[in-house]
Amino acid sequence: MEAAEKEEISVKDEAVDKNIFRDCNRIAFYRRQKQWLSKKSTYQVLLDSVTTVEDSTRFQIINEASKVPLLAEIYGIEGNIFRLKINEESPLKPRYEVPDVLTSKPSTVRLIPCSGDTGSLILADEKGDLRCHITANPFKVDLVSEEEVVMSINSLGQLYFEHLQILHKQRTAKENEEEASVDTSQENQEDLGLWEEKFGKFVDIKANGPSSVGLDFSLHEFEHLYGIPQHAESHRLKNTRDGDAYRLYNLDVYGYQIYDKMGIYGSVPYLLAHKLGRTIGIFWLNASETLVEINTEPAVEYTLTQMGPVAAKQKVRSRTHVHWMSESGIIDVFLLTGPTPSDVFRQYSHLTGTQAMPPLFSLGYHQCRWNYEDEQDVKAVDAGFDEHDIPYDAMWLDIEHTEGKRYFTWDQKRFPNPKKMQELLRSKKRKLVVISDPHIKIDPDYSVYVKAKDQGFFVRNQEGEDFEGVCWPGLSSYLDFTNPKVRGWYSSLFAFPVYQGSTDILFLWNDMNEPSVFRGPEQTMQKNAIHHGNWEHRELHNIYGFYHQMATAEGLIQRSKGKERPFVLTRSFFAGSQKYGAVWTGDNTAEWSYLKISIPMLLTLSITGISFCGADIGGFIGNPETELLVRWYQAGAYQPFFRGHATMNTKRREPWLFGEEYTRLIREAIRERYGLLPYWYSLFYHAHVASQPVMRPLWVEFPNELKTFDMEDEYMLGSALLVHPVTEPKATIVDVFLPGSNEVWYDCKTFACWEGGCTVKIPVALDTIPVFQRGGSVVPIKTTVGKSTGWMTESSYGLRVALSTKGSSVGELYLDDGHSFQYLHQQQFLHRKFSFCSSVLINSSADQRGHYPSKCVVEQILVLGLRKEPSSVITHSSDGKEQPVAFMYCAKTSTLNLKKLSLNIATDWEALIWLAMRQNITTYQSRYDAHGSTDPCGSLLPAAPSVLTASTLQHSLTHTSSHQASST
Structure with a gap:
């Protein structure tokens, strides 16, 4: 084990050190926006600038203080979607617009200008059911459906746009003094991080100065919001306060804290709002660091006047304000108008794609550990499953299977005959999954490194040299997956003649792709590192892992000449990652609370397009007590991605190591999963072709039942099965809510029948997990x-x-x-x-x-x-x-x-x-x-x-x- 690796493991064995990671008050663009908005400076539309082109309506927006115009564009998109883009009209250079996430250029529908009041503009689709009512001064957009205002944009006046400026070193002292938007005293410049931002020992030098954007959305009569993964938080989004926003910034957080809004491995800047009778969505297409504030104002009644004995009252409707702030890029937001949950799912997938149809084996059970020691260890574990009559489909190998953490290689002492090992698995009709991370060991004898360096395929630092950071192999460079040529080359590495020792039963696991950089700021890459097209890392940080998974999936497809479906698991992800494979919740801990939080985490991923998701069974970190391990297997058997995994310094926990009684319980849980595979596969087909989540919160299936809106301890698999995992130790009774007053539910174990619309107390022993089949459904199973x-x-x-x-x-x-x-x-x-x-x-x-x-x-x-x-x-x-x-x-x-x-x-x-x-x-x-x-x-x-x-x-x-x- 190398010194750098030992150092990182010792750090990771401790609880999360919040000093390593920033909270909102230590993020400069957050502080700048807060200070600026306190001044109540407003924007207005120049109505004489309105023009209609083939696919959009355009107009200028100008700030009363800076007088620098912005260009706004509104598009109507097929399927009841609106798109709003706001950019500088004449930026010094192009600002970053996120590519490759949208499946294609969205099909637009003509928006027809309608006569409005003086000082306003109305745009409507051809049916006239949906309208954008644009108020000029101050700038505001109301989204109107069937004469009801569903959503308002900039009603709080939080539009914020920092204009690109000339390079810091080219600025004169006079120009520095004349910055208009904020107080530019030397002390305040440092505090607001305009040109440099310090965090610990790191200094982020901003060549173009501040460039953040922000905008608010008010959702009328909506109090229940969901989405913006990934956070170890409740399914329903909580109200935030100053300094307490949901952070979308992909980070390697070992043993992340639960009920915390800090960013962890992935980011999907998309949320849904639901109320009785309507569901809507907001998709904020920005790949830079993003913060989201949420504030709900509940409905209230108050007295207006006193007219004799009768008090006149007025009811103020509830509404929720959502404030999006991103460090860079442009404002590019899609408004999904529903009106049903299924409609919103379809609208989002129309933009970003549906869940990839997985190979059937990947829906079975996966056995993983950091690390199975050698070929004999793999052979023994594989035989153990057969000996104990436990089905499984894939054996996994972590970083130790390689030669010194050099990916696409094999440790010649531990794995001298990888093809023979794979042939053994093939004879059992099983697969092998191996890890491949984005960092490449700096080693002149390592062919992958040499070829990448020769072709300039690494991310660069500010000086134009290859960026270097420490990760598992020690000093490493990082492939620039934002470059199509790099992705194409990386995909070619999976060809059988190139990846020596690989076969067609070998599939991939992408880890550490936030990207994780030990000893870097917040254990990731410096924001001023340079990518393809001379874009700074700050512009595209959250999409780096998306590109890594894309390249890997395409490589597996290419090696089969386009015939075979890939399987790729990724830790880091972005909107659209569902097109390329599966996601998991990262380095969780062997505690009951992490089992419990896995349910809302997976529900949130599921409704934001990523149906193929799971959490490590038993907890990656630590040694689960046996009861917890059993309960986790029972829960995982009813969640989309089903993998047992553990870190290297834990005790071995193959299913048969805890005594016959516990082996039997785990065996039963895994066999239940296999019996339901026809149903699972059918659900994934519907996710693939119709965008319907596999794992669903109750409110999706019962959108008019208010009690379901806050539920996160039970969920639906498709429309037929309701699952309530047992997440408390020594539980003997579980309260299960069975929704639907006109529904009937059947206990899948006892066949007892229950009426819906009530909470029932279900006795549970260690061999029991409450699962109910919904009356009116037919579930296909395998009988053996x-x-x-x-x-x-x-x-x-x-x-x-x-x-x-x-x-x-x-x-x-x-x-x-x-x-x-x-x-x-x-x-x-x-x-x-x-x-x-x-x-x-x-x-x-x-x-x-x-x-x-x-x-x-x-x-x-x-x-x-x-x-x-x-x-x-x-x-x-x-x-x-x-x-x-x-x-x-x-x-x-x-x-x-x-x-x-x-x-x-x-x-x-x-x-x-x-x-x-x-x-x-x-x-x-x-x-x-x-x-x-x-x-x-x-x-x-x-x-x-x-x-x-x-x-x-x-x-x-x-x-x-x-x-x-x-x-x-």
Whole structure:
């Protein structure tokens, strides 16, 4: 172990030293904006400057003090999105505008100028449902929907824009004295960090002087805000106070503090606001250090006058003010107008992309440690999973697998035969994931370093030399991933002939890419380091890790010649990172509080586009007590990314090391995950094509139920499963809120049925985690669990049908080969729909474009909530074959269990449950009488015959099924 590494580990074993990291009061642009805004200087629109071009409306904004004009542009974007850009009209040089995050140039819609009051301008879309009402003096924008002001911009007058200035060394003493915007005494210049900003022993020299921007947004009648990850904080955003803003600045914070607004590994400058009847979003596209202040003013009633015995009262609506401040760049903000949560999710993904469709193996369990010692250790751990009958899909190797922390190499003593090791894993249908960080060891004998240096591919310092900083290998340089040529070259390193010892089962983990720089300011890169295009690091800090993951994902795709999906986990991220893979919550601690905080952290990531997210099982730092470890496995099994991980100085914690009883509990949790993989995979498909989060806060599914708005200890997986992890030690009872007064919920373990709209007390033992299936849903499962996902490809399916209060259910299954892009290029997929209505379960196509030759069968159907025992059950397939079905009915739990079925998942079929012949005939006769030829479940039926016999009824159902399939 090198000296630098030992030093960093010793530092990291301690609690977070807040002196290493800045709070708001030690951030110069925050202090400047606060001082400036206290002067109440205002901006106004020059209405005679308004022009309309093909895709936007433009006008000048001028400050009453500086008289320097800004250029504002307002765009209408397809899907009920508005975009506001504010930049200097004539900057000394271009200001940084974030590239590559938007999936393409957004499709604009024409905004039509409408007549407004004197001193205002109104812009409306063609429908006229959404309008921007622009007030000239003082400058303000009201976003109006259906005659209601939903959002106001600059209503508090917090627009702030620092103009670029000539280089510090070129300025004369007179110019220094004449700075207009702030007090420029020598003492105050140092305090406000105009040209230099000191923090500890570091001095940040600002060649262009101050360049920060800011703007406020007032959200009318909104009190519940969510988003702006990543923070170890509650799901609902809290009110801030002076010096206590949410900080978006990607930092390596080992053992981060919980319930703290400091920036940690990733930043997504996007938040959502929700109230009864409406959801909106604000996406602030800026990659420099950003601070967000939030202040909610609740609704109040107050007396205006006293008119005799009657007091006249006025109600002031609640509103929440959001103040965005960024160190540099321009103001570029997208306003997502909803109106539903799903609409906002779609609008955001229209801008930044949807979650990448993951390879199926990556939804299984991952086993990681810093570090598995050598090939024998890997072999022994792999065998341990088989010996204890615990499935897993991927073995992970941390930095010690390399030759002296030189990425793309192997330690020849520890891992002399990496291909042989991978072939062992391949024989078990498992994968290997290895780490690759952005720092490159400075070593003239290291080919990656030499080639990068020769081509000028490193970030540079102010003097134009390669930037050098200390990280795991010791003295290192950092690849400039903002340069497309660097990304292209880095991607080429994953080619099999280049990355010696790699195979097609090797996937990647990007760590330390904030970037982490030991001994740097706040343990990251100096802000005045220089990137491609001569942009300072301050402009793009938060997007560095985004580019690292992009290059890695593209490299894995290229090595397969575009055929195979990549898997890349990243620690640092930005808006749009969902396009390239998965994210985790970083260096957490083995304490109950970190298990608990992981839920709101993952919910916040999920609603801001990053569905593939997780937290290290058991806590990365420290040794979890056994109960905590079990509870964490149980929680992690119901969270999108499922990985056990631990730092190097912890005790080994493979699942079988704690005694048979605890091994059994962990085994059960992992096997539960594998049984639900068909449902997980279907959810990720919907995240990929329809932008719907996999893991959802309750308010997303129940947007009109006020009690759900603050809940963060339970959540939905898709629309069908409600999960309430146990996050307290020695718990024996858990209070679970079951939403929806018209809903019914089924305990997934006992099948007990509960009405919605209430809190229930659920007894829990150490083998129990409350999971409920929502009435009206069908959840596909696997009936057998293999050693890994690869062993389960052809195994049978089961369907868990939970009936609604109306006795109906719907669900879906998405299926493809689990690893290639053939689902996209060749439509090699199956998308099936399951619907249960009037005692008939129908399997039909949800998307007839798809075709995939699956031989899998549905082997079991479990119906929950069936109140009467059937007299018989018959299956009817599309080829006309009928089969009676043996079944078991439990009156105590109202469950019907159909076993030993053999119904092909890829073909149309139906299962008819005869409660009693006379009852079924009566039921269907009433359906005909009430609906004519239209089935209440949405099917088309032939006209009712004059005499409804069993045979004609069966013929009708057959006709219904085939008609449904042809018309889907």
